[in-house]
Amino acid sequence: MTESAKKKYKPIVYIIAGTAALAGLMFGLDVGVISGALPFIQKDFGVGALQQEEIVSALLWGATFGALISGFISKRFGRKITLLIGAVVFAIGSLACSMAPTSSILIAMRFVLGIAVGIASFTAPLYLSEIAPKAIRGALVSMYQLLITIGIVIAFSSDTYFANYLKLDNVTGGHWRLMLGVLVVPSTLMFLAMFFLPESPRWLFLKNFKTKGKEVLLKIRNSESEVDEEIAEIEASFEVKQNGLKLLTSNKNFRKVIFLGIGLQVIQQLTGINVIMYYAPTIFKIAGFNTHAEQMWGTVLVGCVNVLATFIAIAFVDKIGRKPIMFGGFVVMGLSMLGVGICFKVGLENHPAIVGATANAVTNNTLSFIAIGFLLLFIVGFAGSAGPIIWVMCSEIFPLAGRDLGITVTTCTNWIINGIVGMTFLSLLNGFGHGNTFLLYGFIEILFIIFFILFVPETKGASLEKIEENLMNGVALKKIGQ
Numbered sequence: 001m002t003e004s005a006k007k008k009y010k011p012i013v014y015i016i017a018g019t020a021a022l023a024g025l026m027f028g029l030d031v032g033v034i035s036g037a038l039p040f041i042q043k044d045f046g047v048g049a050l051q052q053e054e055i056v057s058a059l060l061w062g063a064t065f066g067a068l069i070s071g072f073i074s075k076r077f078g079r080k081i082t083l084l085i086g087a088v089v090f091a092i093g094s095l096a097c098s099m100a101p102t103s104s105i106l107i108a109m110r111f112v113l114g115i116a117v118g119i120a121s122f123t124a125p126l127y128l129s130e131i132a133p134k135a136i137r138g139a140l141v142s143m144y145q146l147l148i149t150i151g152i153v154i155a156f157s158s159d160t161y162f163a164n165y166l167k168l169d170n171v172t173g174g175h176w177r178l179m180l181g182v183l184v185v186p187s188t189l190m191f192l193a194m195f196f197l198p199e200s201p202r203w204l205f206l207k208n209f210k211t212k213g214k215e216v217l218l219k220i221r222n223s224e225s226e227v228d229e230e231i232a233e234i235e236a237s238f239e240v241k242q243n244g245l246k247l248l249t250s251n252k253n254f255r256k257v258i259f260l261g262i263g264l265q266v267i268q269q270l271t272g273i274n275v276i277m278y279y280a281p282t283i284f285k286i287a288g289f290n291t292h293a294e295q296m297w298g299t300v301l302v303g304c305v306n307v308l309a310t311f312i313a314i315a316f317v318d319k320i321g322r323k324p325i326m327f328g329g330f331v332v333m334g335l336s337m338l339g340v341g342i343c344f345k346v347g348l349e350n351h352p353a354i355v356g357a358t359a360n361a362v363t364n365n366t367l368s369f370i371a372i373g374f375l376l377l378f379i380v381g382f383a384g385s386a387g388p389i390i391w392v393m394c395s396e397i398f399p400l401a402g403r404d405l406g407i408t409v410t411t412c413t414n415w416i417i418n419g420i421v422g423m424t425f426l427s428l429l430n431g432f433g434h435g436n437t438f439l440l441y442g443f444i445e446i447l448f449i450i451f452f453i454l455f456v457p458e459t460k461g462a463s464l465e466k467i468e469e470n471l472m473n474g475v476a477l478k479k480i481g482q
């Protein structure tokens with residue numbers, strides 16, 4: 001551990017970071033809530049497969065739009081106001097979804113809700129990276145991912161409760177309107193908590209509110225000398241007086257780092273994580289777990305492993321660094337996806353045929369558990385590496401003058417690829433085969449390791465300003481964190 005990483009920071013830093021990271025909770029709740037609600041929405045509205053896909057993906061396209069406009073809003077009005085707007089849209093969207101009288105209105109309202117998720121996914125990592133002391137920046141930005149995973153598991157669990165246990169008007173379960181509507185509660189609480197956040201000091205300096213900016217830094221840093229040093233760094237980074245679009249057309253170093261950020265987000269989504277997040281019950285089913293209860297509790301287990309494994313990244317990201325964790329994570333993810341694929345190829349592939357085939361039952365049963373073991377290992381690999389670290393790195397690599405644009409482009413990329421993966425999984429399973437689909441993801445993951453070797457820098461412990469200086473001086477991407 002570096003000296004600075006051992007240093008104690010004021011508790012207020014963690015409180016502020018925890019509050020801003022609540023935006024991740026909003027992201028997670030929305031990602032997680034739909035899988036459990038969908039079967040009941042389908043029954044109520046009598047919608048077919050296509051419309052169900054639209055209900056799922058409307059949120060993803062809304063999020064792409066939300067991320068797109070957040071760059072402008074957060075630059076103009078500040079990071080804090082943007083987070084507050086996100087919480088308000090989240091509350092309105094949740095309520096509107098729960099009251100939707102028709103499936104088309106539900107689709108439209110899911111788009112609105114998506115805008116809130118897009119705003120959150122843009123603004124929270126940006127804000128966190130701007131208020132964090134550099135030695136613990138990785139861990140603080142990772143808190144955002146931790147809250148995403150907690151949001152997902154809360155949504156899985158509350159869906160399970162509303163789907164199976166709550167009895168209303170003599171009807172037990174299936175209360176999808178409550179599943180969606182209950183999200184008004186966390187969004188209102190989030191709004192109230194975020195109200196007390198200070199504005200990002202970097203943004204305050206950008207807008208020339210220097211006294212206010214210094215006041216915030218004095219509150220969250222240990223000493224005045226530390227504050228002065230940081231202010232000098234922030235002001236030096238303003239010497240490049242350009243905006244993101246100008247940088248994009250005029251500066252090849254900026255274009256290179258945009259390419260890096262896009263690559264990182266494409267890679268995060270092509271790990272296939274959301275195949276599991278959106279379709280976990282289906283995967284349990286095709287792996288031979290036939291009862292609704294098995295599929296449901298299996299999904300909750302996936303969510304819990306996702307939360308717990310995120311602590312691996314939080315614990316090590318600022319100690320052993322971003323790159324070694326990513327290497328390890330991708331090896332684990334690649335091998336475990338290949339493992340799931342092989343289980344399908346050697347026995348589970350035609351699962352309906354093995355149901356009731358007693359001669360094979362024990363073997364197939366064992367194989368089902370092995371497949372799910374690999375699946376959980378994959379989650380450990382993702383949550384311990386790419387889940388948090390891609391967000392951390394995308395919040396670190398862009399120069400201040402182009403940070404909003406950089407994060408906008410990369411966050412939108414995340415949502416677009418997310419949408420494509422979500423919309424193609426079922427077709428891949430049916431057209432390409434269960435085993436082949438997982439093998440494909442496994443091979444892709446192994447391939448990504450080459451991208452890390454060639455382009456990805458280690459940013460542990462480097463100040464955002466140092467990263468910027470290296471980048472703008474034409475240092476190779478791989479070395480901008482040194």
Ligand code: BGC
Pocket residue numbers: 031145148149152268273274277306386387388414418
């Ligand atoms: C990803 C999401 C994913 C989540 C799962 C995030 O880092 O961006 O797409 O659903 O992790 O924990």
